[in-house]
Amino acid sequence: MRILVTGASGLLGLNLGLQLYESQEIIGVDRSKLAAPPFELVRAELLDIDAFLHLLTRISPEAVIHTAANANVDSCEKDPEGARKLNAWLPGQLSKACAVKNIRMLHISTDAVFDGMKEDGFYTEEDETNPLSIYARTKRDGETAVLENNPEAVVARVNFFGWSLSGRRSLSEFFFNKFSAHETCNGFSDVYFCPMFVGDLAETLVAMLEKGLSGLYHVVGNESLTKFEFGVRIARQFGFDEGLIHPISVEDSGLTAKRSRNLRLSVHKLSTALGREIPSVSTGLTRFYTQYQHGYPQKIRSYQQFL
Numbered sequence: 001m002r003i004l005v006t007g008a009s010g011l012l013g014l015n016l017g018l019q020l021y022e023s024q025e026i027i028g029v030d031r032s033k034l035a036a037p038p039f040e041l042v043r044a045e046l047l048d049i050d051a052f053l054h055l056l057t058r059i060s061p062e063a064v065i066h067t068a069a070n071a072n073v074d075s076c077e078k079d080p081e082g083a084r085k086l087n088a089w090l091p092g093q094l095s096k097a098c099a100v101k102n103i104r105m106l107h108i109s110t111d112a113v114f115d116g117m118k119e120d121g122f123y124t125e126e127d128e129t130n131p132l133s134i135y136a137r138t139k140r141d142g143e144t145a146v147l148e149n150n151p152e153a154v155v156a157r158v159n160f161f162g163w164s165l166s167g168r169r170s171l172s173e174f175f176f177n178k179f180s181a182h183e184t185c186n187g188f189s190d191v192y193f194c195p196m197f198v199g200d201l202a203e204t205l206v207a208m209l210e211k212g213l214s215g216l217y218h219v220v221g222n223e224s225l226t227k228f229e230f231g232v233r234i235a236r237q238f239g240f241d242e243g244l245i246h247p248i249s250v251e252d253s254g255l256t257a258k259r260s261r262n263l264r265l266s267v268h269k270l271s272t273a274l275g276r277e278i279p280s281v282s283t284g285l286t287r288f289y290t291q292y293q294h295g296y297p298q299k300i301r302s303y304q305q306f307l
Contacts, residue, residue, distance in 0.1 A: 001025065001209065004061035006046055006094070007068030009033035011164040012108065014300065016065065016202040024206060027059055029068075033165065035305040047085070049093045056101045063104035063209050066094055069139070073112075074255065076135035087138035092145025095153050104209055105153035107146045111193065111220060112136040113157065116260025122224070124266045125216045132258040143216065154208060156219040157265065162198030162288060163297045165304050171195070172288060175231045179240035187228030189247035193263040194220040195230060197284025199291075207274055218265040222278040230281070237285045238292070 001024050007013040008028025014037070017026045021039035028034070028041045044055055046068055056064075069087050070076055076083035091107050098105035114123050115130035131137040143155045161172035168177070172195075178185040196204075196219070204219055225233070228247040235242035250259050267278040291297070 001206070002060070002062045003027070003206070003209070004029060004056070004059060004064045006064070006066045008037070008041065009165055010067055010071075011162060011169045012158075012160060012198055012201065013065075013067040014165055014303070015162050015198040016067070016205070018300065019199050019202050020206060027061065029055070033305050034303050037303045046090060046094070049097065052094065053097050053100075056097060056103060061103060063106060064094065064098055065106045065108070065205060065209075066091055067108045069108070069142075071110075071135070073133055073135045073259075076138065077133065080134045080138075083134050083138045084141070087135070088141035088145055091142040092149050095146040096149040098153065099150040105146065105150055106205060106209060107142065107153060107155045109143050109155050109157045110136065110139045111157050111159045111218075111263040111265050112260060113140040113143070114260055114263060116191075116262040118262055118264075122264040122266035123218070125218060125269055132260055136260075147216070152214045154213050155216045156205060156208070157217070158196065158201060159193050159220050159263065159265075160196050160198045160201045161284070163291060163300050165300060167297060167301060170198075171227065171230065172234055175234045175245070176238065176292075179235055179238065179244055182241075182244070184244050184246060185231070186248045186253075187226070187231040187245050188250045188253070188259075189226050189228040191227050191250050191259060191261050191263070192224050193227065193230075194222070194224045194265050194267075195281050195284070196221040196279060197281070197287050199287055200279040200284055204270075204274070204278070208270075211274060213273055217270045217273070218267055219270055220265045220267060220278075221281045221284060222267050222271075223280040223282065224264045225281065233281070233285055237289045
């Protein structure tokens, strides 16, 4: 499948390209951060919609996976208009462009669209959203814009971890960096989530496109745990001292934007649609560790463009 991936230097975009370029025809879109990746790369400014339409005409992809976003929660609080343009307006415009060109569109959203107040189990795709932060609100608005402009598009609410270009983009890297430096750190003991390894996510997204899915799906791991427990699991996987991580409440974190405590998302709809089990955080952490053993963190950073 010929797939155009926006945000090709981001955690998901780059891992998707590196993992799938041999089995899929990947064309990454990036402004300036990547240097000589093994998949095709084009430079483009996504906010220039006319230029994006010309890009679609020139490349003729079968599908677009839109990963580009401002995912820095506190940064969005400081620049709500910039967050709205990148996280809400842009996805709607790209979705409309794909509809015009009859190109499949898969938009990446977030589990943070929920307020975390649900007490009777996991959130489903039918549950009402109630975003607490500017980031979450703009991502929820992006979901709406994508599906209003292109009902055949698919929206994936995700939460993922893996190795990144900078080495500092994911929660797994935060814990790894702290543990490997023998530094203490905190983990929220009252925030539950369902993380998925980015390699598992990349494969799942392509499977969704191959199945011709449309609409809204929760695309997370099939296992829930607290962020503190996630840190402990990383320490154990790598053989670090798990005593370096201390449990704290999110209320004591001092973070600018509000965070939801319960981000348990049901993957029943996705599992049924794909006809298979969704990968767990346990298998994902094994793959994350195996990549480390094979020098993947150094490999991925070798594609960084130094200007």
